[in-house]
Amino acid sequence: MPGESIQAYDLPSRVASYDADMDLMHPNRRKMAEMIENVLTVSGRPPRLAIDIGTGTGFLVDRLLLAFPDLSIIAIDGAEQMVDLARTRLGPLARRVDFRVGDFRDLKTLCANDGSADAVVSAYALHHLSSGEKLQVLRIAHGLLKPGGWFLNGDLTLAEDDELEAVTQHLRVRGIIQRADGRDPRFTDESATRQFLDDLERNEHDQPVRPAEDLRILEKAGFSHVTTFWRETRESVFGGRR
Numbered sequence: 397m398p399g400e401s402i403q404a405y406d407l408p409s410r411v412a413s414y415d416a417d418m419d420l421m422h423p424n425r426r427k428m429a430e431m432i433e434n435v436l437t438v439s440g441r442p443p444r445l446a447i448d449i450g451t452g453t454g455f456l457v458d459r460l461l462l463a464f465p466d467l468s469i470i471a472i473d474g475a476e477q478m479v480d481l482a483r484t485r486l487g488p489l490a491r492r493v494d495f496r497v498g499d500f501r502d503l504k505t506l507c508a509n510d511g512s513a514d515a516v517v518s519a520y521a522l523h524h525l526s527s528g529e530k531l532q533v534l535r536i537a538h539g540l541l542k543p544g545g546w547f548l549n550g551d552l553t554l555a556e557d558d559e560l561e562a563v564t565q566h567l568r569v570r571g572i573i574q575r576a577d578g579r580d581p582r583f584t585d586e587s588a589t590r591q592f593l594d595d596l597e598r599n600e601h602d603q604p605v606r607p608a609e610d611l612r613i614l615e616k617a618g619f620s621h622v623t624t625f626w627r628e629t630r631e632s633v634f635g636g637r638r
């Protein structure tokens with residue numbers, strides 16, 4: 397249940413170790429934020445209003461605010477403590493952020509009184525939703541965008557089939573163990589790492605889908621020019637234009 401996934405993120409210990417864990421488990425986090433920034437940079441006038449769905453500790457918001465000096469961001473997350481951490485990370489930049497704490501499945505209500513956005517972005521958040529919930533959120537995101545505005549999502553996907561998924565999971569575990577380099581007791585060997593990841597995904601109710609399914613959902617939500625801008629095993633940046 398996504399409601400429970402919000403609670404899982406509210407655990408103080410989880411929040412405190414969040415950034416370090418992201419670096420260990422998602423080595424492409426920077427690359428993905430850079431790709432989102434680059435697509436917005438080359439797509440016309442610099443964005444002035446963006447909406448970030450599932451802001452967490454504000455990693456993507458930080459990058460976009462630094463890249464686009466006239467940008468304001470509506471940052472949505474269900475976990476108050478994540479938002480507190482984002483405020484801390486952003487410091488003075490937080491003045492350009494309108495934080496909204498709430499369930500992003502309720503995007504329509506959360507953004508009811510806002511003007512149209514130049515971009516809607518998200519990172520590592522929408523895979524918490526079922527395909528049906530994701531479609532509903534993306535339909536609303538489409539309606540919140542100006543014509544020509546991008547929805548850009550850096551998120552986790554499954555591989556194209558079960559065999560590829562098994563290979564991808566081995567690559568994932570191997571990468572984490574290599575980056576941990578014996579310094580993290582959770583990631584000393586393959587079986588401990590696998591156990592940790594399985595528990596984490598169960599706790600956070602992850603429901604990634606295959607890449608083609610994510611693109612299909614975007615098209616169904618009304619987006620055009622739907623594409624994948626970048627991908628490496630489980631992580632990709634994809635989106636579409638209103």
Ligand SMILES: C[S@@+](CC[C@H](N)C(=O)[O-])C[C@H]1O[C@@H](n2cnc3c(N)ncnc32)[C@H](O)[C@@H]1O
Nearest residue numbers: 398405450451452473474475499500519520521
């Ligand atoms: C894996 S984190 C990603 C955070 C951030 N975008 C990043 O790249 O570091 C997912 C975030 O989505 C939030 N979240 C998950 N399900 C949610 C929901 N239904 N409504 C609002 N926030 C939700 C969690 O609180 C968490 O902060």
